[in-house]
Amino acid sequence: MAFNEKLHWASFLALIAAFGWYFLSYPYQIIDTPAGVAAVAGMLVPVTIIIVVVMTATAVFLAIRSPKDANMKGDERERNFHIRGTHLAYYPLVIGMWGNMIAMFYRLSVAEHLNLLIATIVVAELIRVGSQLYYYRRGY
Template sequence: MKLTSEVEMAFREKMLWASAAATVVIWGWYFLGFVRALEAPSFNVGGEIGKFLFAVVALVVVQVVAAIALAISSPADAQAPADDRDREFALLAYRAAFVTLSVLIATLTVVAPMTMATAPAWLGGRPGSLAPIVISNALLLSLVIAELVRSATQLFLYRRGS
């Protein structure tokens, strides 16, 4: 019985690693490109929306392919329900992610009006419509960070073996 739990943990842990890696790579690519687009002389809104949609679709595809590959490699473990330990780890991880997201959103709520007020200075003559786009991407980044905190917390708990 203990061996099954360890194998199941390994499967869930592999899924977490795959998800976290895909999140870092895909959203890292997106946000790096977004910063570069902001630094460019002109900002192509349509192009950035396309990159955002590509990132969302890519993340879904990569995670589905990873889940299928891991499920094929160990089908019994993929079908096994989460045990009490898995549920406890997930709950603790969601709490950490919720606190992180709450703090980031509260911070952005305070910073957003300042961002709008200072936009003419940091936009350097570019359209003021970029400020809400920056704020929207900051909100998206908050969500991505919270997801990474969730994954990291859960992986830490699995590694610690509590």
């Protein structure tokens, strides 16, 4: 398995773990109160820490195990995967943004909008990284 593919797996799993915890633990009963907004901000801190720690630890571990692979920049096939993955992620991002704009007419709370935006970004990221993993596994 290529170095960059391993990093993508770490990123994919960290995203699922961190935001899985976020969306399962969020106190939805206070979502339409100011405390709901504070909860979003407060819970994003550990989410960010989890992702940064997992990605840093994985990159360091893999680089120590295989320094040659770590020093090699992604080649043209991997850059192609990156472009295609980013392209695919654009669609859920746009749909999510439109969903959020439409939701404004239904007078959702600030925390509900924030969660909708976070969900949009998470889905787009999962599709971006997940599609690249699919391309890595397929080989082209």
